[in-house]
Amino acid sequence: xxxxxxxxxxxxxxxxxxxxxxxxxxxxxxxxxxxxxLDRLTESGLAFxxxxxxxxxxxxxxxxxxGVWIDRLNVKRLIVATEVTAAIGFGFFLVMFSTxxxxxxxxxxxxxxxxxxxxxxxGTCVQTVIPDIVEKDDLVKANSFxxxxxxxxxxxxxxxxxxxxxxxxxxFVFLLNVITCxxxxxxSYQATKYFQFPEKTASRKNYLLExxxxxxxxxxxxxxxxxxxxxxxxxxxxxxxNLMLQQFTSDVYHEEDYILSYLYVAHGxxxxxxxxxxxRRNFLFKNRVYYGLNYMLxxxxxxxxxxxxxxxxxxIVLILFGIVGAFSGPYERTTMQHEVPDxxxxxxxxxxxxxxxxxxxxxxxxxxxxxTLFGLRWVPIITGMMEILLGVxxxxxxxxxxxxxxxxxx
Numbered sequence: 001x002x003x004x005x006x007x008x009x010x011x012x013x014x015x016x017x018x019x020x021x022x023x024x025x026x027x028x029x030x031x032x033x034x035x036x037x038l039d040r041l042t043e044s045g046l047a048f049x050x051x052x053x054x055x056x057x058x059x060x061x062x063x064x065x066x067g068v069w070i071d072r073l074n075v076k077r078l079i080v081a082t083e084v085t086a087a088i089g090f091g092f093f094l095v096m097f098s099t100x101x102x103x104x105x106x107x108x109x110x111x112x113x114x115x116x117x118x119x120x121x122x123g124t125c126v127q128t129v130i131p132d133i134v135e136k137d138d139l140v141k142a143n144s145f146x147x148x149x150x151x152x153x154x155x156x157x158x159x160x161x162x163x164x165x166x167x168x169x170x171x172f173v174f175l176l177n178v179i180t181c182x183x184x185x186x187x188s189y190q191a192t193k194y195f196q197f198p199e200k201t202a203s204r205k206n207y208l209l210e211x212x213x214x215x216x217x218x219x220x221x222x223x224x225x226x227x228x229x230x231x232x233x234x235x236x237x238x239x240x241x242n243l244m245l246q247q248f249t250s251d252v253y254h255e256e257d258y259i260l261s262y263l264y265v266a267h268g269x270x271x272x273x274x275x276x277x278x279x280r281r282n283f284l285f286k287n288r289v290y291y292g293l294n295y296m297l298x299x300x301x302x303x304x305x306x307x308x309x310x311x312x313x314x315x316i317v318l319i320l321f322g323i324v325g326a327f328s329g330p331y332e333r334t335t336m337q338h339e340v341p342d343x344x345x346x347x348x349x350x351x352x353x354x355x356x357x358x359x360x361x362x363x364x365x366x367x368x369x370x371x372t373l374f375g376l377r378w379v380p381i382i383t384g385m386m387e388i389l390l391g392v393x394x395x396x397x398x399x400x401x402x403x404x405x406x407x408x409x410x
Contacts, residue, residue, distance in 0.1 A: 006145060012133045013142060015191035016126055017149065019083070019184035024153045026173075026180045027119075028161030030090065033173040034112070036165070037093070041105055056361060058109075059116035063354035066121050068210045070346025075125050076192040082122035083185035089114025090177040097171060124353050128345035131337045133195045137282070140334050140407065144279030147329035148272045214347030217340075222401050223288075224339050224348060226394055227332045230295065231356035233390040234328070237302055237383050239363020244305065245314075247376055253311045266315040271322030278326060284334065287403045291331050292394030298324045299387025306380035338407050 007014030070078065092111035096104050134142045165173060218224050249260045277283075285291060301321045308314045340348045363383065370379045 006138065006141065010134050010138070010142070010194075012191040012194035013130070015187045015194075016079075016133075017146065019187040019191070020126070021149065021153060022180045023083075023086070023177075023184045024150075025157050025160060026164075026177050028157035029164040029173045030093075030115075030161075030177045032161050032165050033170045034093075034108075037096075037170060038108065041108065056112065056116065057358075059113050059120065060354055060357050060361070062117055063120040063124075063350055063357070065211060065350075066117070066354075067124065067214060067347035067350030070121065070124060070128065070350060071210070071343060072346075075129055075346070079122060079125045079129070079188045080185050080192065082118040082125065083181050083188055086115055086118040086122070087178045087181035087185070089118060090174050090181065093174040094171060094178070120350075120354060120357065124346065124349045127333070127336070127349045127353070129195065130333075136407075139337060140284045140330055141279050141282045143333040143337075144275055144283070144330040147326070147333070148275030148279060150329075152268065152272050211347065214344055214351060217344055218348060218351065221339050222397055223335055224352075226397055227335050228352050228355055229393065230328070230332060230390055231352055232359045233295075233387050234298075235356045235359025236363035236366060237299075237387055239360040239365075240367045240379050240383050241363075243364060243367050244376075244380055247371075248305075248308070248314060249311065251376060252309065253314065255311055259311050262311060263314055263318055267318040267322045269322075270319045271326050274323050274326035275329070278330065284331065284405060284407060285327075286405050288398040288405055289395055289403050291328065292391045292396075292398055294324060294327050294391070295394055296388045296391030298328065299384040299389075299391065301384075302387065303381045303384030306377045306384070334407055 007017070089111045092107055092114065096107040096111070099107050130142060131139065164176075218228055245260055245263045249255050249257070249263065253259065298321070301317060301324055305314065305317045305321070308317055336349060336352060366383070367379050370382055374382075
C-alpha cells in the first residue's frame with residue numbers, strides 16, 4: 001500500500017498524521033458538544049450566535065500574529081506543546097460543569113480560546129516542518145495523501161461525533177478529547193525524534209516589523225499571494241457548504257434528514273478516491289494555467305448545485321465537485337512549502353491558514369445575508385461566481401508571471 005510505504009519511509013510524517021487523525025475524529029464530537037453546551041448557557045438565539053461568533057473569531061484573529069512566534073521558537077517543541085494546551089482547553093469544559101452559572105460563559109470563552117488557538121498554531125507548525133520531513137520528490141504525494149485523509153475525516157468525523165454524543169454524555173466527550181490530545185502529544189514528541197529542524201536564533205527585531213516582513217513577502221511572491229487569495233474564495237465556499245447541503249435537503253429537495261448523508265458520501269468518497277489516486281501518481285500539473293481553469297470549473301460546478309431540484313441531481317453535482325476540488329488542495333500546500341523562505345514559514349503559513357479559517361466563518365455569514373436578500377439558491381451561485389473570478393486571476397497571473405511549475409526534482 002502506497003500510504004503505508006510513505007509512513008514507513010518517513011516515520012515523523014506518519015506519526016504526525018496519526019496524531020492528526022485521532023484528534024480530528026474526536027474533535028467533531030467535541031464541536032457538537034460545544035453547541036449543545038452553549039445552547040444550555042444562553043437564553044436566546046441572538047445570545048447563542050453572538051457568543052459562538054466571538055469565541056471563534058478572537059483566537060482566529062490572534063492566529064495571524066502567532067506566525068512571528070513560530071518563526072522565533074523551536075517548532076518541534078511547539079507542536080507537542082500545542083497538543084498539551086488543547087488538552088487543557090478541553091479540561092476547562094470539564095471544570096465548567098461545577099462552575100457557578102455566572103462564570104460559565106467566561107470558562108467557555110477561555111476553553112475555546114485555548115482549543116482553537118492551539119489547533120491553529122499546531123496546524124501551521126506541522127505545515128512548516130513537512131518540507132524538512134519529506135523529500136522533495138515525495139512532497140506532492142505527502143500533501144495529496146493529507147488532503148485525501150482530511151476528506152475522509154470530515155466525512156466520518158461528523159457521523160461518529162453525532163453517534164458518540166448520542167450514546168454518551170457531554171462530560172465523557174470532553175474527557176475523551178483531553179485523552180486524545182495527550183496521546184497526540186506523545187505521538188508528536190516521538191515524531192520529533194525522526195527529523196531535524198534548524199535551530200532558531202534569538203531575534204532582536206521588533207515584533208510588528210517581523211510581522212510586516214511576512215506580509216511584504218506575500219506581496220512580493222505572486223504565487224504565495226495567489227494561494228492566500230485562493231484561501232479567501234475557497235474558504236467562503238467551504239463556509240457555505242454544510243449549510244447549503246442541509247438547507248437544500250429540507251427546503252428544496254423536501255427530503256428527510258437522512259438524505260443529507262447521501263450528499264456527504266457522494267462528495268466525500270469521490271474526493272478521497274481522486275485525491276488518493278493523485279497521491280499514488282505523485283501528480284502535479286506542470287502549468288499553472290490548468291490550476292486557474294480548475295478553480296473556474298470548481299466555481300462553475302458549485303453554481304450548478306444552486307440549480308439542482310432533487311437529491312439525485314445534487315449527488316451528481318457533488319461528485320463532480322469532489323473530483324475537481326481534489327486537484328487544488330495539494331497544489332496550494334506544495335506551492336506554500338516551496339515558495340516560502342525557511343525563516344518566514346511560520347509567519348506566512350499562519351497568515352494563509354488563518355485567512356482560510358476566517359473565510360470559512362465569512363462564508364457562513366454571507367450565506368445568511370444572501371438568503372435574506374436574494375434567496376437560498378443564490379448562495380452557491382454568487383459564491384461560485386467569486387471562485388470563477390479567482391480562476392481568472394490565476395490564469396492572468398500565470399500568463400504574466402510564468403506558467404511553468406518546477407517543484408519536483410524528478
